[in-house]
Amino acid sequence: MDKKLPDNKLRVALTRNDPAAVEMMWDRYASDLFAYLLVGLCSRHDAEDVLQSVFVKIAQKRHRLTKARRLDAYVYKIARNEASRFIGRRKRERKVKSLDESWLVVPEGHKEPDDMVEQLQAALTRLPEQQREVIVMKIYKQKTFLEISRFLGLSHNTVASRYRYGMEKLRTLLGNILS
Amino acid sequence: MNENAENKEIEDILRKAHLPEPSSKLKEQISAEAVKAWKQTSPELPWQVPVRRLIASAAAAVLIIWLTNNSSDYLMVQWQSSGSKIANQQRSDFEELTEIPYGPLARHLVSAGRRPSITDASVLLNYAETVRNFLSESQQNGISKPSAPIKGRSHLFPTQSRIGSYS
Numbered sequence: 612m613d614k615k616l617p618d619n620k621l622r623v624a625l626t627r628n629d630p631a632a633v634e635m636m637w638d639r640y641a642s643d644l645f646a647y648l649l650v651g652l653c654s655r656h657d658a659e660d661v662l663q664s665v666f667v668k669i670a671q672k673r674h675r676l677t678k679a680r681r682l683d684a685y686v687y688k689i690a691r692n693e694a695s696r697f698i699g700r701r702k703r704e705r706k707v708k709s710l711d712e713s714w715l716v717v718p719e720g721h722k723e724p725d726d727m728v729e730q731l732q733a734a735l736t737r738l739p740e741q742q743r744e745v746i747v748m749k750i751y752k753q754k755t756f757l758e759i760s761r762f763l764g765l766s767h768n769t770v771a772s773r774y775r776y777g778m779e780k781l782r783t784l785l786g787n788i789l790s
Numbered sequence: 791m792n793e794n795a796e797n798k799e800i801e802d803i804l805r806k807a808h809l810p811e812p813s814s815k816l817k818e819q820i821s822a823e824a825v826k827a828w829k830q831t832s833p834e835l836p837w838q839v840p841v842r843r844l845i846a847s848a849a850a851a852v853l854i855i856w857l858t859n860n861s862s863d864y865l866m867v868q869w870q871s872s873g874s875k876i877a878n879q880q881r882s883d884f885e886e887l888t889e890i891p892y893g894p895l896a897r898h899l900v901s902a903g904r905r906p907s908i909t910d911a912s913v914l915l916n917y918a919e920t921v922r923n924f925l926s927e928s929q930q931n932g933i934s935k936p937s938a939p940i941k942g943r944s945h946l947f948p949t950q951s952r953i954g955s956y957s
Contacts, residue, residue: 630825637817641817663824667823670827673828715807718808728807732807750804751804751805
């Protein structure tokens, strides 16, 4: 994420009030935010909906974004708020999220058995959300603990311990695959 | 196997799958919505922020003062009504004790002492005048003259037969 576009260039684009900044924001954040929402909501369809509302919010709050001390943390905060608002709405409307929906996929060219991916997804889904998001960011988005702590507004130690606890649970949940 | 090696094994297994990326169709759709929202939102002028904060603070202050006034008025009414109820109750209790020496004077003084506090100077003077008149009248009528105490019995306590048994 940090390698894609420096903060100051993005801030300048936002300050100029140029709608082209939306494209820059997409290039920098879309992939990571989508992963973050995917593991939080456990539904590809819901993640797409919330991603849209996150980008609309970013466009509406662009003036505050330019003044934010940490751009990444601010964007993740918007995503977190939108996701929790969506979950609240889902609860109020008594919609049950589809557990059969697949949000973890096998890369093209790889020949992993489908049931293994299903087991991985089931194991990740059974983790507490806070541990799941750290593990997914670390493993699938190759983020360091420091980067994750900045995005989530947590201390480095908290992120590391969430990762450790999550891995301990996964060791139990994936016992049959590991052996 | 140590923890790091076990974690490495789990990480390797997890990496056999991956998370999907947002599609280009989704990018087009979301970008269009975001640009639309961008154009609909007017640029925020620098002076608008402090003015908005000032208005919000003033509104909050007015609301707090209004709530405080209302609640204090309500509590005062409650307190006054409960205070007068207690005074009436105590007065009636006291009137049941008929055997107290200096009965009328004592009753008057007690009931006067239980009135709500008097803050107005003229009312206080009137009250003092009333008490003085009452005392002088009492003295003239001979009410204030105490009856001769019965040997071995106090003036301050009712007789044993009236109030029950003292152990």
